[in-house]
Amino acid sequence: MAAARGGSGVHRVRRRRAGLVRTRLLRRSGPARRCLAFRRCRHRAGGQARLEEVPPFAELLAALEDCVTSGALSAERRAGAEFSCWSAVHGCAELMVHGPLRGAEPQVVRAVAERVVDDIIVGIQG
Template sequence: MTRTGYHHGDLRAALIESGLQLTQVGGPEALTIREATRRAGVSPNAAYRHFADREALLRAVASAIQDRMAARMLEPATTRSSAQSRARSQLRTVGLGYIEFALDEPGWFAVAFFGGSDLSTLNGDGVAPPFRALVDALDAMVDTGALQPDQRIGAEWPCWAAVHGFAELALHGPLRGTPRHDLEALAQRTVDCIIAGLAQ
């Protein structure tokens, strides 16, 4: 087993790293205070200086996972010729990045939204990082004229439902076991349909 270790009082970060290791394969059920502290090389009681209980540690791990998910969703999109095309490409990258993260990291995906955390796992501006990526992409659509302001109202939710629903179908539903190449093609179609619908 990998030990994360810590030094100079960085136990909180070491416990989160232990939690990331445990949940990457095992999902939220794999995280226990005892195993996280064992990997960090400390006694279980040491964890309670930083986390009130397992749920608090799980929330911190979920927050770290959401940061990683948002980074995937914000990978640079292909440059396009017009501002509107760049905005559409940004939204497409956000949607596909969400699905790709779920497919690549199903254990972490389970923690990010079902392991004691949801959109209430907030960063400094009061919005979960993956949700912020979506909001910013939709706002860019409006700013460039690719989306009318009246169509922007509440647009987060059909977008989120589409990519989250697709991820669930791929991981736990009738698309489970579908070859990755086929899943990627279906994911692209799903995201493109949502963007086309918004732009009408």
């Protein structure tokens, strides 16, 4: 039946699984709680990881620097762009896992995700 609906069952299971992982991490104490969804964080004294040490965030920083180097993003617009990008993507994911897009058909989810990415690009390029 899921195949008849374009594989929505698979996407629903993936979104549910992501929510369960998040719930398990929230139940833990210590670094896992402060480092939700980040793998292999290196913690500094006091339990705080530097953002550039968090692998997914480091990848975002590197990608933005590559955009500046290639001329796709001006140095003026680069400052702080990582927070806009990170917030938009994670806000979209939150809507997909816990919000109104939970259970939406895969084509709807994909269209929303593509729109968010397009809007991020327009926004940071100014």
